[in-house]
Amino acid sequence: MILFYNPYGMWTLMKREVHRFMKVYVQTLISPLISNLLYLAIFGGTLSSRHVTIGHVGYLKFLVPGLCVMGVIFSSFQNPSFSIVAHKFQNTIMDFNSYPLSNFEKLVGFVFGGTCRGIIIGGVTYGATIPFAGAWIAHPILFFLSLGLVGITFSSIGVISGLYVKTFEGTNFFLSIVLTPVTYLAGVFFQVSSLPGVLSHIALLNPLFPLVSCVRYMYLGVSEGNILVNGIYAVVVTVFFFAAAYYFIKKGVGLKY
Amino acid sequence: MLDNHLEILNGCFCLLGGYVLEIKGVSKCYSNGKKQALKEVTFHIKAQEFVALLGQNGAGKTTLINILGGNVKKDGGSVKIAGLDLDSQELLTKRKIGIVPQEISIDFNFTVLEILKFQSGYFGKRFDKKYAEYLLEKLSLSDKIHVRGRFLSGGMKRRLLIAKALIHDPEIIILDEPTAGVDIELRHSLYLFLQELKAQGKTIILTTHYLEEAEKLCDRIIMIKDGEVIADESKQTLLNKYATGQMIKIECEKGFDPKSSILNGYDLKIVERELSIQFHKSELSSVLEKLTKLPVILETLSISQSNLEDVFLHLTRKGGELNDTFL
Numbered sequence: 001m002i003l004f005y006n007p008y009g010m011w012t013l014m015k016r017e018v019h020r021f022m023k024v025y026v027q028t029l030i031s032p033l034i035s036n037l038l039y040l041a042i043f044g045g046t047l048s049s050r051h052v053t054i055g056h057v058g059y060l061k062f063l064v065p066g067l068c069v070m071g072v073i074f075s076s077f078q079n080p081s082f083s084i085v086a087h088k089f090q091n092t093i094m095d096f097n098s099y100p101l102s103n104f105e106k107l108v109g110f111v112f113g114g115t116c117r118g119i120i121i122g123g124v125t126y127g128a129t130i131p132f133a134g135a136w137i138a139h140p141i142l143f144f145l146s147l148g149l150v151g152i153t154f155s156s157i158g159v160i161s162g163l164y165v166k167t168f169e170g171t172n173f174f175l176s177i178v179l180t181p182v183t184y185l186a187g188v189f190f191q192v193s194s195l196p197g198v199l200s201h202i203a204l205l206n207p208l209f210p211l212v213s214c215v216r217y218m219y220l221g222v223s224e225g226n227i228l229v230n231g232i233y234a235v236v237v238t239v240f241f242f243a244a245a246y247y248f249i250k251k252g253v254g255l256k257y
Numbered sequence: 258m259l260d261n262h263l264e265i266l267n268g269c270f271c272l273l274g275g276y277v278l279e280i281k282g283v284s285k286c287y288s289n290g291k292k293q294a295l296k297e298v299t300f301h302i303k304a305q306e307f308v309a310l311l312g313q314n315g316a317g318k319t320t321l322i323n324i325l326g327g328n329v330k331k332d333g334g335s336v337k338i339a340g341l342d343l344d345s346q347e348l349l350t351k352r353k354i355g356i357v358p359q360e361i362s363i364d365f366n367f368t369v370l371e372i373l374k375f376q377s378g379y380f381g382k383r384f385d386k387k388y389a390e391y392l393l394e395k396l397s398l399s400d401k402i403h404v405r406g407r408f409l410s411g412g413m414k415r416r417l418l419i420a421k422a423l424i425h426d427p428e429i430i431i432l433d434e435p436t437a438g439v440d441i442e443l444r445h446s447l448y449l450f451l452q453e454l455k456a457q458g459k460t461i462i463l464t465t466h467y468l469e470e471a472e473k474l475c476d477r478i479i480m481i482k483d484g485e486v487i488a489d490e491s492k493q494t495l496l497n498k499y500a501t502g503q504m505i506k507i508e509c510e511k512g513f514d515p516k517s518s519i520l521n522g523y524d525l526k527i528v529e530r531e532l533s534i535q536f537h538k539s540e541l542s543s544v545l546e547k548l549t550k551l552p553v554i555l556e557t558l559s560i561s562q563s564n565l566e567d568v569f570l571h572l573t574r575k576g577g578e579l580n581d582t583f584l
Binding site: 091 | 329363379380
């Protein structure tokens, strides 16, 4: 297995992926930011005026890391998946077979673009909430690192989706039917343990829950569940999806016939 | 380090006049198992050759090119590019080849300059703006350098594909129908450019349906039919072997019946007043002599030699519909 064969080529792909979403920044950066601010205004504004607290934390403060992680999830998924499907649409996907790039370098290029976009959205969302929720973060470096981990995970899922589906409709289907409900039920807007009866136990099995929980811990200093378990789980999930995406590229799914 | 040594070794190998492309027994059957796209295809191409890869639609040309480009996995056989094995040294071989695909594949969101910058980078090369400008000038795209891919016309996109394939300065250039949709004037400037590339020492493989293009540019012709190589010769040998026919067209008086004249015995066709006489090229002088003895006034006369198109039709047509006299 060759990891690095053409680092300059990989760097070019990384730049290209970032350049692509920066070119259409209204669609890729401004639009999700506005959505997140609307969530903050509607849920945060309404509930915090009623002095709702979760544990010992005000709802607005509780909501901020959830919104950040949600922004990272959607953006980092969308960037590689839409980019790869666009390559298919433009016929440029086949070009990737003729470039002297190792499978690992191709994967890193796409995942880097998605992770960058995710971290930018997460960071800007956090920045936009400062006037309402304050700037204080319990573990600032770990907070951004955990957002990065979420970004890598969902960029890898985005790569798999992009390679597997043939059209933009396929990507949108995955996004709205799978990713959105799973994200909403991972404790972005509420405490999972507050769900009634058996649902709270089922929700704990949501693979996204430990990721959200980790990010929330880094922001607030407290979260549901054991942070060590959730942290290890988050790393394992990231490695799993990254390896799965590598396998898809190596097999040539959606690339070779 | 090892890569550098291999590169040097294979550079020496090419200088010594070895084959830059060796295809041995390559087969491909598409997954449904119904279509055997390539059957034990074997041929070799020397450095600096200009080869035409010809065949009807579906003959297997694009499949072969896709195997070289890494888009299609071959079922059997071996491929060596500049002495490097495609299976075991795949990444090394990729720098050696520049492929102009049949289908338009342009990044719509980026400008011509950005597309070339990225393309160069993917091959691990720093962007050489002067070389890019040279390519764009040769391909009449200099004024489109800041235009996004989506706003280029079909012909411009096709020329940009050529620039994309050349930006990393490959040794072997494979052009899969590069002139489809390109107007005549630009097509001719492209021919000059391809000849210039050959003079620079590039090896060029061209597939085209414009056979006059292949006849004009190429030194060697490889014809594929139903996934098999049916001809592999130098252009001249192929023409000498098969294109032995000549045709004279004359316009004669109305009511003239050639079959009752001294021309009877030749392959004759008459459409209104135009008479076509087909014969072997060795018979030219005797045909001309007979024409002077005809009791009619000849208004116009033209002589044509059978060409690559006739050879192509002869070799690829099924059921022997061909008029062998002309060939």
